[in-house]
Amino acid sequence: MLAVDLHSLIETHDHPFVAIDGDYHIVAANQAYCRQYGLAREDILHRRCHEISHHSPRPCHENGELCPHLALFAGGESSEVLHTHYDNAGHACRSRIKGMALRGAEGQLYLGEMVFPLEADLPLGCEEMRMVGHSPAFLACIDHLARAAESEASVLLVGESGVGKELAARFLHERSGRAGRPFIAINCAAVPEAMFADELFGHERGAFTGSTAQKKGLYELADGGTLFLDEISEIPPARQAKLLRVLETGEFRRVGGTATLRADVRLVSASNRNLLDWVDRGLFREDLYYRIAGIDVALPPLRERSEDIQALAEVLLARLGGPDRPPCRLDKAAAQRLKGYPFPGNVRELRNVLQRAMLLSRSGVIGADAIVFQPSPAQAPVERVVQADPGLKGMEREHIRDLLALHQGHRRTVADLLGVSERTLYRKLGRLGLK
Known part of the structure; x- marks a missing residue:
C-alpha cells in the first residue's frame, strides 16, 4: 500500500522522480525516470539508489560526492546537488538532483529525488538521433555546419527554442578533428549560480564542507574534445568574466585549488536570444560575445522547412514508440495538417503533438483528427474573469497565471513561450507571488 x-x-x-528509503533502497519510480534512463520499473524497485544511478556498490558520499540521502537522513536537511547519472546503457549524463523529504502513508520518512538532466533534448535520445531534412533551408544550414566543423574556431548556434541546437552541436563535433574525443554538454540555465564554478571547473578536496574528494569540472573533462554550452545567455554576469579568462588563456583552477591547469577545448555555444541586443542592454559581456562567436550559425525554425516535417515526424514516431511496439504512421490528411501548421515551438512542439496523437490512435495509423495543436497565448481562451490589478506588474501576473493554467502548470513550456529560462521564470513567479 505504501509503494502505491x-x-x-x-x-x-x-x-524523473524516485523515492528512496533510509537504507538506500528505491521504493518508487515514475515513468519519466524509467523512460529517461531506459529502465523497467521492476529492475529499479528495491535496488540501492547508488547501484542504479552511479553503477557503484558504494553510496555517493563514500566516493567523495555530496549526497542528498546523507543530508536528509543524517542531517535532516533537503539539498540540491550536481551528479553524474548513468543510463541503462552506461551513458553518463550530468544532472541536477533536488532532494526533499517525503512522508509515506504511515508517516515513514523517505528521500524524494527529482532529476533535471543538464544536457538538452535528452528525451529524444540525442546519441541515437540524426539530423533529418532535405529542404533548402536545412541543407544550407548543414553546409554551414560542415564548413564550421573543419575549423577550430568557437561556434555560436543561434535559433529559436526547440530547433535542435544540441543535435547541431553534436553534428559539428562528429565531423570535426575532435570526433571520438569527449563531447560534454551543459544547459547553463539549469545550473544554480552558486554551483557554476564548481560544475565547470571542479573542486579540490576540502574546498568546502562535504568535499571529501577531488572532482574534475566539465571543462577539464572536455579536454581534447568539445564543450557545448547551451543557453549561454543565462550565465550570471559575475561568472562571465571568469569564463572569458579561461577561454582566452586555456588555463583554470579548480575551486579551492592553487595549481593552474590547462585543457584543450573547442567551444560550441547556443542561445535563443539576440546576444548583441543583450550586449547593448548590459546583460552580456561584449568581449565574451566576440570570443564565443568566431563563427555563428543560424538554425532555421520549422516553419521555414515545412518540407521536412513528414520525415521528422517519422523519425520522432519511431523514437516515441519504443522497442515494445511498432511505430505509428501518419495518413495523408494528418501529414498535410502538420505541414500547414507554423510550429512556434519547433521540433519540440512537433514531438509533443505526435506524442498526444499516438495516445489517441489505437490502430497504429494517425489520422488528422488525432493531430491537436495547443493554442498560442494570443489565441488561448481565458475562461475565468480576471480581477482588476492595475499596472504593468498586475498585467504580467495575470498573463503568466493564464499561461500556467493553460499548460497545466508546466513551467518549462511557459518559459519557452515567454522566451526566458526556467530560472528566470522561477524568479518572476516569486516576485509576482505566484509560487
Missing part, C-alpha cells in the same frame, strides 16, 4: 501511495504521488511529476 508513493507511486501515485511522484507520477504527477514530468521530471
Whole structure:
C-alpha cells in the first residue's frame, strides 16, 4: 500500500522522480525516470539508489560526492546537488538532483529525488538521433555546419527554442578533428549560480564542507574534445568574466585549488536570444560575445522547412514508440495538417503533438483528427474573469497565471513561450507571488 501511495504521488511529476528509503533502497519510480534512463520499473524497485544511478556498490558520499540521502537522513536537511547519472546503457549524463523529504502513508520518512538532466533534448535520445531534412533551408544550414566543423574556431548556434541546437552541436563535433574525443554538454540555465564554478571547473578536496574528494569540472573533462554550452545567455554576469579568462588563456583552477591547469577545448555555444541586443542592454559581456562567436550559425525554425516535417515526424514516431511496439504512421490528411501548421515551438512542439496523437490512435495509423495543436497565448481562451490589478506588474501576473493554467502548470513550456529560462521564470513567479 505504501509503494502505491508513493507511486501515485511522484507520477504527477514530468521530471524523473524516485523515492528512496533510509537504507538506500528505491521504493518508487515514475515513468519519466524509467523512460529517461531506459529502465523497467521492476529492475529499479528495491535496488540501492547508488547501484542504479552511479553503477557503484558504494553510496555517493563514500566516493567523495555530496549526497542528498546523507543530508536528509543524517542531517535532516533537503539539498540540491550536481551528479553524474548513468543510463541503462552506461551513458553518463550530468544532472541536477533536488532532494526533499517525503512522508509515506504511515508517516515513514523517505528521500524524494527529482532529476533535471543538464544536457538538452535528452528525451529524444540525442546519441541515437540524426539530423533529418532535405529542404533548402536545412541543407544550407548543414553546409554551414560542415564548413564550421573543419575549423577550430568557437561556434555560436543561434535559433529559436526547440530547433535542435544540441543535435547541431553534436553534428559539428562528429565531423570535426575532435570526433571520438569527449563531447560534454551543459544547459547553463539549469545550473544554480552558486554551483557554476564548481560544475565547470571542479573542486579540490576540502574546498568546502562535504568535499571529501577531488572532482574534475566539465571543462577539464572536455579536454581534447568539445564543450557545448547551451543557453549561454543565462550565465550570471559575475561568472562571465571568469569564463572569458579561461577561454582566452586555456588555463583554470579548480575551486579551492592553487595549481593552474590547462585543457584543450573547442567551444560550441547556443542561445535563443539576440546576444548583441543583450550586449547593448548590459546583460552580456561584449568581449565574451566576440570570443564565443568566431563563427555563428543560424538554425532555421520549422516553419521555414515545412518540407521536412513528414520525415521528422517519422523519425520522432519511431523514437516515441519504443522497442515494445511498432511505430505509428501518419495518413495523408494528418501529414498535410502538420505541414500547414507554423510550429512556434519547433521540433519540440512537433514531438509533443505526435506524442498526444499516438495516445489517441489505437490502430497504429494517425489520422488528422488525432493531430491537436495547443493554442498560442494570443489565441488561448481565458475562461475565468480576471480581477482588476492595475499596472504593468498586475498585467504580467495575470498573463503568466493564464499561461500556467493553460499548460497545466508546466513551467518549462511557459518559459519557452515567454522566451526566458526556467530560472528566470522561477524568479518572476516569486516576485509576482505566484509560487
